[in-house]
Amino acid sequence: MSFPTRADCAARDAADPLFPFRQRFHLPPGVIYLDGNSLGAMPVSTPARLQAAIEQEWGHELIRGWNSAGWYTMPRRIGDKIARLIGANPGEIVVADSTSINLFKVLSAALRLRPGRRILRSEPENFPTDLYMAQGLIALLGDQHVLELHPGDSIIDAIDEETAVVMLTQVNYRTGYRYDMASITRCAHATGALVIWDLAHSAGAMPVDLNGCEVDFAVGCGYKYLNGGPGAPAFVFVAERHQAQFIQPLSGWMGHAQPFAFDTQYTPAEGIARYLCGTQPVLSMTALECGIDLLLEADLEQVRAKSLALSDLFIELVEARCAGHGLELATPREHDHRGSQVCWRHPAGYAMIQALIARGVIGDFRAPDILRFGFTPLYVGFADVWDAVDTLVTVLETGEWRDPAYQQWAAVT
Amino acid sequence: MSFPTRADCAARDAADPLFPFRQRFHLPPGVIYLDGNSLGAMPVSTPARLQAAIEQEWGHELIRGWNSAGWYTMPRRIGDKIARLIGANPGEIVVADSTSINLFKVLSAALRLRPGRRILRSEPENFPTDLYMAQGLIALLGDQHVLELHPGDSIIDAIDEETAVVMLTQVNYRTGYRYDMASITRCAHATGALVIWDLAHSAGAMPVDLNGCEVDFAVGCGYKYLNGGPGAPAFVFVAERHQAQFIQPLSGWMGHAQPFAFDTQYTPAEGIARYLCGTQPVLSMTALECGIDLLLEADLEQVRAKSLALSDLFIELVEARCAGHGLELATPREHDHRGSQVCWRHPAGYAMIQALIARGVIGDFRAPDILRFGFTPLYVGFADVWDAVDTLVTVLETGEWRDPAYQQWAAVT
Numbered sequence: 110m111s112f113p114t115r116a117d118c119a120a121r122d123a124a125d126p127l128f129p130f131r132q133r134f135h136l137p138p139g140v141i142y143l144d145g146n147s148l149g150a151m152p153v154s155t156p157a158r159l160q161a162a163i164e165q166e167w168g169h170e171l172i173r174g175w176n177s178a179g180w181y182t183m184p185r186r187i188g189d190k191i192a193r194l195i196g197a198n199p200g201e202i203v204v205a206d207s208t209s210i211n212l213f214k215v216l217s218a219a220l221r222l223r224p225g226r227r228i229l230r231s232e233p234e235n236f237p238t239d240l241y242m243a244q245g246l247i248a249l250l251g252d253q254h255v256l257e258l259h260p261g262d263s264i265i266d267a268i269d270e271e272t273a274v275v276m277l278t279q280v281n282y283r284t285g286y287r288y289d290m291a292s293i294t295r296c297a298h299a300t301g302a303l304v305i306w307d308l309a310h311s312a313g314a315m316p317v318d319l320n321g322c323e324v325d326f327a328v329g330c331g332y333k334y335l336n337g338g339p340g341a342p343a344f345v346f347v348a349e350r351h352q353a354q355f356i357q358p359l360s361g362w363m364g365h366a367q368p369f370a371f372d373t374q375y376t377p378a379e380g381i382a383r384y385l386c387g388t389q390p391v392l393s394m395t396a397l398e399c400g401i402d403l404l405l406e407a408d409l410e411q412v413r414a415k416s417l418a419l420s421d422l423f424i425e426l427v428e429a430r431c432a433g434h435g436l437e438l439a440t441p442r443e444h445d446h447r448g449s450q451v452c453w454r455h456p457a458g459y460a461m462i463q464a465l466i467a468r469g470v471i472g473d474f475r476a477p478d479i480l481r482f483g484f485t486p487l488y489v490g491f492a493d494v495w496d497a498v499d500t501l502v503t504v505l506e507t508g509e510w511r512d513p514a515y516q517q518w519a520a521v522t
Numbered sequence: 523m524s525f526p527t528r529a530d531c532a533a534r535d536a537a538d539p540l541f542p543f544r545q546r547f548h549l550p551p552g553v554i555y556l557d558g559n560s561l562g563a564m565p566v567s568t569p570a571r572l573q574a575a576i577e578q579e580w581g582h583e584l585i586r587g588w589n590s591a592g593w594y595t596m597p598r599r600i601g602d603k604i605a606r607l608i609g610a611n612p613g614e615i616v617v618a619d620s621t622s623i624n625l626f627k628v629l630s631a632a633l634r635l636r637p638g639r640r641i642l643r644s645e646p647e648n649f650p651t652d653l654y655m656a657q658g659l660i661a662l663l664g665d666q667h668v669l670e671l672h673p674g675d676s677i678i679d680a681i682d683e684e685t686a687v688v689m690l691t692q693v694n695y696r697t698g699y700r701y702d703m704a705s706i707t708r709c710a711h712a713t714g715a716l717v718i719w720d721l722a723h724s725a726g727a728m729p730v731d732l733n734g735c736e737v738d739f740a741v742g743c744g745y746k747y748l749n750g751g752p753g754a755p756a757f758v759f760v761a762e763r764h765q766a767q768f769i770q771p772l773s774g775w776m777g778h779a780q781p782f783a784f785d786t787q788y789t790p791a792e793g794i795a796r797y798l799c800g801t802q803p804v805l806s807m808t809a810l811e812c813g814i815d816l817l818l819e820a821d822l823e824q825v826r827a828k829s830l831a832l833s834d835l836f837i838e839l840v841e842a843r844c845a846g847h848g849l850e851l852a853t854p855r856e857h858d859h860r861g862s863q864v865c866w867r868h869p870a871g872y873a874m875i876q877a878l879i880a881r882g883v884i885g886d887f888r889a890p891d892i893l894r895f896g897f898t899p900l901y902v903g904f905a906d907v908w909d910a911v912d913t914l915v916t917v918l919e920t921g922e923w924r925d926p927a928y929q930q931w932a933a934v935t
Binding site for chain 1: 581783
């Protein structure tokens with residue numbers, strides 16, 4: 110069976126318009142990093158920018174940094190930059206808190222904007238924190254709502270007049286399955302339901318068109334494809350038409366119309382600023398802004414095309430070279446339904462990933478049986494894919510993953 | 523009238539056991555920093571520690587940093603360090619999110635633990651975000667509770683059988699008035715109410731004895747006296763006896779019993795970890811840990827004694843040298859009721875503070891009329907106080923604060 114050679118892959122890298130971006134990231138020697146969907150790599154620009162933020166802006170400016178270094182406007186300024194990546198307008202996004210907290214804000218809004226509708230629909234494979242936050246809110250509101258979970262695309266047929274909100278992650282964290290944002294949003298709106306999209310695995314990985322799809326609310330993550338650093342703050346999108354309709358319950362002073370008037374009564378800011386709550390972690394936000402500034406230099410159509418080419422290549426090479434080892438493709442072959450990752454199921458997946466990591470190929474494992482490989486086109490190339498598969502072949506053919514050391518779970522996997 | 527000379531002050535610095543700590547902070551030349559109660563100064567150790575976190579732990583370890591660099595255990599590890607500063611036990615504090623978000627968590631718990639009691643009591647001068655968060659939660663719960671505000675110590679007489687929770691900031695952000703934590707907590711418990719203390723202006727500034735006072739819940743800030751950097755993450759304390767009784771509603775995956783089992787159903791972690799929600803900003807937390815590590819080297823009894831000596835000196839010098847300029851002391855003279863700041867009222871306070879800042883004496887203004895000066899004993903000395911007052915004398919006697927440039931409000935004041 111014929112498949113591309115390493116030389117073929119190297120030739121594709123040489124012709125790749127995105128290849129120069131690789132030099133803009135720090136990639137440790139000896140590592141092929143296929144986990145940018147969990148934690149993005151560090152932009153080369155970040156350390157110096159952070160050092161300036163620490164030594165100059167904090168150390169020297171001290172409290173004056175809130176004005177002189179622009180800390181006060183960061184949530185909106187960075188939000189406006191993210192807007193350019195995901196089809197939103199300026200003034201529709203703020204950066205703040207975590208994805209989980211932001212989901213709580215918009216879920217509160219969506220349920221309140223659809224009184225009398227008691228069902229919140231999602232899918233059982235949605236990222237668990239999204240389900241947990243919904244469960245927490247429902248319990249807090251006295252169990253007047255229910256969370257119903259529908260596997261895969263069966264959610265489309267379930268959307269009905271009792272549905273208050275449809276809440277989905279556009280690209281499934283485990284399988285890489287990509288939902289059709291436009292058609293599901295249209296379905297929801299046809300019955301009067303609202304939609305919340307979690308863009309954790311799509312913002313920065315592919316073009317997203319929130320307003321083109323008439324999305325109501327969205328949240329997303331700063332530390333994956335936005336390369337914002339570990340635990341980077343998250344973002345929240347509220348379509349302009351919904352902003353004035355609701356006061357979200359995490360009504361901290363940074364969302365007040367006049368935070369420094371120190372009124373005793375909360376009065377929400379106009380616009381998206383009311384989705385802010387407390388004071389934001391400036392150093393982590395500074396790193397996030399570096400990652401986003403770099404991404405804004407890239408053409409997301411090119412990013413998407415290369416992502417699909419990389420994942421096609423990975424599937425082709427694994428199927429050609431690892432046949433007979435029991436790996437079962439968990440990611441859709443159809444481009445329209447694929448995110449920027451490729452996953453395989455195998456009962457010994459955890460040990461196989463550990464053995465790969467020991468050889469410098471970093472993917473990750475998602476329980477119970479998923480080997481997950483993310484393709485971040487700004488810093489992963491075609492030859493990397495070839496080398497990663499070559500290492501996988503070695504791990505499988507030697508059987509070295511059977512080493513007991515690779516069976517031991519770590520706290521974070 | 524006789525008052526201490528600058529030489530007297532310098533002699534007190536020379537005899538001060540905390541004086542060597544000053545070298546451990548970066549203080550910009552030409553600045554006397556009396557705003558550590560708003561944003562603490564930068565420890566000298568922080569830039570190198572952050573650089574290692576960025577370049578080595580993120581840049582090189584990448585996703586492996588969650589285990590190898592201890593990111594996963596940071597919220598609990600740093601929480602245990604804060605516990606040593608405020609009289610809590612290991613396992614009673616986590617670092618996470620913002621003060622506002624953490625208040626929402628414990629306020630939800632307190633209201634749920636006192637069903638049938640509908641009143642939440644606080645004071646009108648409490649830091650506004652605390653009041654706003656309570657208003658947001660009450661509205662979300664369908665207005666079954668009310669927030670009643672009682673000025674100063676009148677709250678003690680208001681606590682009754684209808685009171686679910688008493689929520690106060692131990693040291694008032696504006697006046698520096700310090701509540702008696704032990705007696706108010708005792709009063710609340712006598713009627714069956716619970717207490718939430720906000721330690722924003724006390725943690726790290728003075729000894730606090732949460733368990734000695736039998737406090738139920740507390741929250742606090744990382745960027746003031748803990749010197750964690752702009753917008754540093756906050757902390758939340760839940761007395762061990764209350765931890766298992768309630769599942770807080772911001773039930774994100776990091777508070778799950780097994781986050782990496784990826785269950786669809788939320789099951790809270792045992793203990794304080796259930797007060798975590800989403801993924802935390804690792805870079806900002808790393809800076810916070812530096813600040814706390816430094817503070818742990820100091821004796822908080824010495825810190826408190828010096829804080830009172832500094833503020834006594836400041837009051838004495840201002841009263842001796844600025845008489846006739848209309849400054850009215852807003853901070854209690856009694857040590858038991860004083861935090862680590864001294865405030866004066868003046869109708870032109872905003873302009874006076876701007877004129878002081880222009881001369882390198884950084885205090886801040888709090889609407890409508892408060893000039894606020896914070897005394898952070900690890901890096902402020904007695905001669906600094908003398909010099910600050912000397913500058914204030916100049917600003918008042920020249921009348922330079924009347925310059926129109928000093929009347930213009932900045933976004934953050």
